Amino acid sequence: MQGCEVGTRVRYWLTLASGMLECLCFAGVVFGYASLVFVLKEDGYFGELCINHPSINSSTTNNTDCSRQDEQFSLVFTIASFLNNLLNLINGFLFDRFGTMVTRLLAISCYTTGTLLVAFSSAASALLLFPALSCIAVGGIVLLLTNMQVGNLFAAHRSTIITLYNGAFDSSSAVFLIVKVLYEQGISLRSSFLFLSISSVIHVLRTFLLMPRTHIPYLLPQCYTYGVHCGKANTYNVEQVEKLGAGNYTNDSSQILYKHKEVFWSCVLSWFFLWHLLWLSIMQLRHYLFIGMLNPKLNRLADSDPQLVSQYTNAFAVTQLFGVLCAPWNGLIMDRHKGKPLAAGETEQEADLRSSCLSLFLTSLQCLLFSVCASIPVLPLQYLTFILQVLNRSFLYGGNAAFISIAFPSCHFGKLYGLVMSLSAIISLLQYPCFALVEGALDGNHFYVDIALTLLTLLVFIHPIYIFIHCRNEASRRKNNTQAETLFTQKF
Secondary structure, three states: HHHHHHHHHHHHHHHHHHHHHHHHHHHHHHHHHHHHHEEEHHHHOHHOOOEEEEOOOOOOEEEOOOHHHHHHHHHHHHHHHHHHHHHHHHHHHHHHHHHHHHHHHHHHHHHHHHHHHHHOOHHHHHHHHHHHHHHHHHHHHHHHHHHHHHHHOOHHHHHHHHHHHHHHHHHHHHHHHHHHHHHHOOOOHHHHHHHHOOHHHHHHHHHHHOOOOOOOOOOOOOOOOOOOOOOOOOOOOOHHHHHHHHHOOOOHHHHHHHHHHHHHHHOOOOHHHHHHHHHHHHHHHHHHHHHOOHHHHHHHHOOOOHHHHHHHHHHHHHHHOOHHHHHHHHHHHHOOOOOOOOOOOOOHHHHHHHHHHHHHHHHHHHHHHHHHHHHHHOHHHHHHHHHHHHHHHHOOOHHHHHHHHHHHHHHHHHHHHHHHHHHHHHOOOHHHHHHHHHOOOOOOOOHHHHHHHHHHHHHHHHHHHHHHHHHEEEEEHHHHHHHHHHHHHOOO
16 A cells, blocks of 8 residues: 555656646747747738838938737737637536546647647738637647646645646746747747647647546545556546535436536526636736737837837746746645634635635735736836736636635536636637727827726725625624534533
């Protein structure tokens, strides 16, 4: 039995480490789009949309208006980020229904298709960026989705690992900074993306060797293992555990399926889910608009100085590397009660939910501060904005996944995670009309849109307040029940 324990623990740690590298180097690269746009502009993508206007002061110089080019680049990111979230609903159902292996193989195929499309695109075929970035975004988020279950292998640190993976996902946006730096050193865009395409072999090997065919259950059976192994091992999955639990009530499979669906819809229609959806959607829209409009915003604040724009673009990309360091703080906040005795009558889930209140509040506060800084049109202040953005983004997505895993049944995690991301994608579509408004009626001035978004951000505080009130009411109910039981015992 001890040999079994040692072997499985080594496999668990290898899975954790390799998953970390996968998320850090590949999964969220699309969010480093600002660095990629710099390279694409140098290569002349959508360059035909720039218009030369003769200068008033001299007939020999021209002023170039590239607002339509910026709008097209913004549209590429808008569609990619929209599909990144919208298709999560389908991805979640695929993951819950067919398991890890099938879902990952589809994701790897999609991701590789995207990197190959960028590799073989050119200024003449710039429209390939639309399907390419979308494929990279969708494939990357599914790699993250299948990796978050690794937290189940380490029950005492479950939320910390989920947030750590989400932080690595955020930090992977710095990969496009590396692509930009390599481009400036003479390495072509095609070479960089061909390397990313070939690296998909690593994902395939990990799928077969270090990931389960179905799911990693929570809580974990003894000597649970997965992947390629010798001999017979314990490989129960989430569905088996849930059905065993349901078997206490009925042996009719149709009744089990009905109850399964009933629980799912009760989760979707709960206030927990609805307030969480609002919380995520507003903050995600704020981040997507900031990333999508960063290049034209920096051009405006730097008076179109290419060296200054490049300097700030690099600074933004470098700060993204620290997402992997910021995200675990959120996990530690959510796991801070682990190992401590529960209150009288309190369940493990209620304790987890109570612990999540602080995390939700801090994430909301960070977003408000980030939005305020982003609204101030002072170029040096953008360094602070970059820091607050990466801190808040790492808290946001890690906290989103961790809260869903805490508040709802594990058998519905994939579907609920996919649904909340898909519904938030509809809200994220507002980024394109906002960008069109800035470039059109507001003549490139982001200030008024930034102020409106800052005021909208105040609504995200509803979610942590609601959870706090719910936990306080539950604690009061348990206290009253305990007092009633004590009085009953004394009386009889």
